[in-house]
Amino acid sequence: MSQWRAPLFGRIPRxxxxxxxxxxxxxxxxxxxxxxxxxxxxxGALDPGSCEKALKKLKVPHVAAPGAPKIAQPVILTGPxxxxxxxxxRPYDQRTIAAGDAIDCRLAVSLVDLARTVKKHxxxxxxxxxxxxxxxxxxxxxxxxxxRIGFAIDISGFxxxxxxxxxxxxxxxxxxxxxxxxxxAAKPVPDTSDARVxxxxxxxxxxxxAFDSGISPNYNASHFDHVHFDLTADHPILFFP
Numbered sequence: 205m206s207q208w209r210a211p212l213f214g215r216i217p218r219x220x221x222x223x224x225x226x227x228x229x230x231x232x233x234x235x236x237x238x239x240x241x242x243x244x245x246x247x248g249a250l251d252p253g254s255c256e257k258a259l260k261k262l263k264v265p266h267v268a269a270p271g272a273p274k275i276a277q278p279v280i281l282t283g284p285x286x287x288x289x290x291x292x293x294r295p296y297d298q299r300t301i302a303a304g305d306a307i308d309c310r311l312a313v314s315l316v317d318l319a320r321t322v323k324k325h326x327x328x329x330x331x332x333x334x335x336x337x338x339x340x341x342x343x344x345x346x347x348x349x350x351x352r353i354g355f356a357i358d359i360s361g362f363x364x365x366x367x368x369x370x371x372x373x374x375x376x377x378x379x380x381x382x383x384x385x386x387x388x389a390a391k392p393v394p395d396t397s398d399a400r401v402x403x404x405x406x407x408x409x410x411x412x413x414a415f416d417s418g419i420s421p422n423y424n425a426s427h428f429d430h431v432h433f434d435l436t437a438d439h440p441i442l443f444f445p
């Protein structure tokens with residue numbers, strides 16, 4: 205796997221507090237926590253044998269997905285994680301490499317933290333816009349293409365207990381350039397209860413430190429309909445606008 209280094213948009217400190225991390229105005233702020241203590245660093249450093257043991261210990265249903273292009277440790281989820289489904293629009297028994305369902309084993313480990321966090325908000329299904337995109341188009345030359353290597357998830361919304369759906373495109377109510385999390389966090393406009401749940405869920409997942417970056421619709425126009433979380437093996441940045 206090629207090693208990617210820090211992009212021009214800089215390093216940002218770890219997630220902190222309610223609605224909370226950092227704004228796009230805080231670019232180039234140095235990371236302050238010990239890298240070794242961060243979950244994302246520990247997950248990204250797992251070798252294939254250790255990662256497989258971790259998935260079994262965490263009871264993550266999966267199968268190996270040999271041949272998935274550009275993914276170093278490819279697996280496909282075959283069931284829910286901690287009773288939370290990662291819904292790609294395809295039944296588990298119909299998921300394939302060709303459909304983009306493969307992910308790196310190390311991302312699967314981080315998805316346990318995501319599942320446990322969103323479950324606290326009453327989520328039963330994470331609506332996956334995309335996992336693996338081996339031919340991901342280069343939109344930002346300075347950004348890592350983590351979907352290409354199975355290290356990223358795009359989430360278009362959530363299904364809650366009782367059947368209610370929260371859709372990022374329609375319910376997030378953000379604005380490009382404002383902070384999603386932390387002391388400088390803005391508020392959704394309109395400030396609806398559904399938007400609050402989406403903002404809080406994004407920040408709570410970021411606060412797990414299981415991911416190296418997370419991007420909301422408040423970052424740029426290309427994320428108007430989803431939130432993004434990803435992991436790396438070399439941990440060049442922490443980025444949570």
